[in-house]
Amino acid sequence: MEKTVEPQVVLLGSHLTKQFYGNIVLEDLSISCKRGTVLALVGENGAGKSTLMNIISGGIQPDSGSITFMGNSVTFKNSQSAKKMGIAFVHQELSLLPDLSVGENMMLGQEPVRYGFIHHRKLHEQAESVLKEIQYDVDVYRMVKELTPAEKQMVEIAKAWIDRPSLLILDEPTSSLSKIETDHLFKMIRTLKSEGTSIILITHRMDEIFRICDEVVVLKDGRMTKTEKIENLTRDDLIQAMVGREIIHTFPPRKGMSIQLDSLLKLKSIGDEGRLNEIDLEVPRGRIIGVGGLEGQGQRQLARGLFGLHFFTHGELILEGKRISLKCPVDAMKKGIAFISDDRKSEGLILPLSVLENMSLLNFDAISRYGIISRKTERREINQGITRLAVKTASPQLPVQFLSGGNQQKVIFAKWLAMHPRLLILHEPTRGVDVQSKLEIYRLLRELADGGVGILVFTSDMLELIGISDRIYVMYEGRIMGQLDGEEATEEKIMTLSSGKLLTDIQKGGDVLAARINS
Known part of the structure; x- marks a missing residue:
């Protein structure tokens, strides 16, 4: 019997298009990822990176276009169907349950059962085996709410690795990691890569792109502006492709401390x-x-x-x-005193509320009279904030959860700046x-x-x-x-x-x- 040869191209997305509330997020975009490579996906927030990865991992459906995975044309009904096919997506916003242990989180949905009850000892042994495989040391009986953000990130990656996916998508995995923890993660990525796993890495950190990735895809306004092997690029090439122009001064001039x-x-x-x-x-x-x-x-x-x-x-x-x-x-x-937390999802925003409502939270006195909100004044104040912070949104009424990370951060700034x-x-x-x-x-x-x-x-x-x-x-x-x-x-x-x-x-x-x- 002839041995089956795995396809060189693991993933191929062709002519993918997606709109939200009339706002085009992806437009006729195509992407491919080869077996055993690390592909960097970069671009401004709002460029369409997360939307593209959510489509590829079954989280949302494209309006048009097709996906080929492992040589087969596929249609994912949801993220679970993509996971069964061999695609795992570790989101930037982690999904661990704080009141469960590390092991219980890792084995959630696939717990070993004995006599009709969850076999907790075996569950934690299996979780510990996975952690040893990726060479990460954390107590599997420890409660997730006791972990640091960096430890939670590594547990989330270990959880994704349980099913041994053919394609692993990592969204800003090092955002909460120290240098030592990042080194460990990259060591793990190299191991997975050598075993044939394909990895798509979403990151804004230039040094990581040149350190760990083989190829890069740059998105801007829902379109691909560059796809190239890392060895053929410089840092300036990437920045220019992302923002559409050459960046001369990254930081404004500092002020002296001598006076x-x-x-x-x-x-x-x-x-x-x-x-x-x-x-x-x-x-x-x-x-x-x-x-x-x-x-x-x-x-x-x-x-x-x-x-x-x-x-x-x-x-x-x-x-x-x-x-x-x-x-x-x-x-x-x-x-x-105003404070912008490092956890914008939990402490900076109320995600189901609109851009307008989030930006108005601390500005009640300025937009109300005798305890009654003036909608006209509110709209004027919010539009000024949107303009000043260059918030990209289809409408002030759009729920803030649909904005990109960068635009969500701008909404938080606008909210606090209204307090002067x-x-x-x-x-x-x-x-x-x-x-x-x-x-x-x-x-x-x-x-x-x-x-x-x-x-x-x-x-x-x-x-x-x-x-x-x-x-x-x-x-x-x-x-x-x-x-x-x-x-x-x-x-x-x-x-x-x-x-x-x-x-x-x-x-x-x-x-x-x-x-x-x-x-």
Whole structure:
């Protein structure tokens, strides 16, 4: 009997078109993915990436076009039918159930049964076997709600791998991962690739594209603008294909810190019961202050504590010269403090509500009179916000869940800016956001700072940290290891502080080495 040869092209999508509410999201788009390759899918938010992947994985149906998978013409009724055929999609917004264990989440829907009841010991053994296969170590009995975002991401990938899919789609898988965790994920991807699994990687991180991917497809406004082997491209080629023009200045010019500035916020010896220790930090009016360091060094607790979402046990918070106490977010808002969380789906938006309703949430006083909302005033205010933030939406009435990640982030900005904050705290403001939206956010932050707003940005993106910050504080194990003015900051200096070493220690080491050489 003649041996069957697997097709070289695992996936072929031809002339795919999709509309939502009259808005064309994909237009006559074709894509192919070869066996045992990593294909990068990139483009601005709103370019159609998630819609395309949802069509390929059976989540939604195209208006026209066809899909060929493993050499067969297929029509997926839903994501389960695509999964049975061998396509798994790990979404950026994770779907784990917080009150179940790691093992229970991984085996959900395919639990082993004994005497009519779920065999929990065998279930967790099977889950542990899968984790060992992908070389990821986490307790399968641990509750998902106790996991870090990075651990949840890896569990979600392990869950997708249980069925050994022929095509694995990963949507921004490293957005919540540290460098070490990203290295581990890429090692796993290379293993899967060597075994013949095809992988489509949606990412906005340029270094990842050139590090792990074989080919790239660029989308813009629902159309393909470039498809090419990675070896034939440069970073500038990709950016130009995504935004449609050459990017000369990614970051607006920084402001100097040499002149005397009015202090907006001061932290003196801030700490909590476990994560933060003796934090001293200052945010001047009209400046962008960055906080960097490896993930999990206390940045999350500090950012949330400054909005009343985490309790500081000691130290002083001084806002415009007056000592303040923040017991809850309402306290912070009354004092002119705004906070944009790193979790926009859960903490930034009410997804079923419209763009208009989400943007109006904090602006009730401005759009109402005697407790009654003026729809005319509301529409005027919202249209101004949409224009200012360049929000791409078919209508202000469109549910915000149908917007791209970048446009959802802009809606969150517009919502908070309607409050006219004095201090804006941002935690990973461009996570999962496309290149063009990042540029617009950077320009907006500088515009706000020029208008006198104090801005505190917590980001794990090194280039972003250096590019937008007038001053940078670096955290390590709940402490501030040092600070750098924006003009003097380099990746090497930041990584030195991030590893728990003082810059003076490095200099001393260099001096000792020089002395030995000279002697």
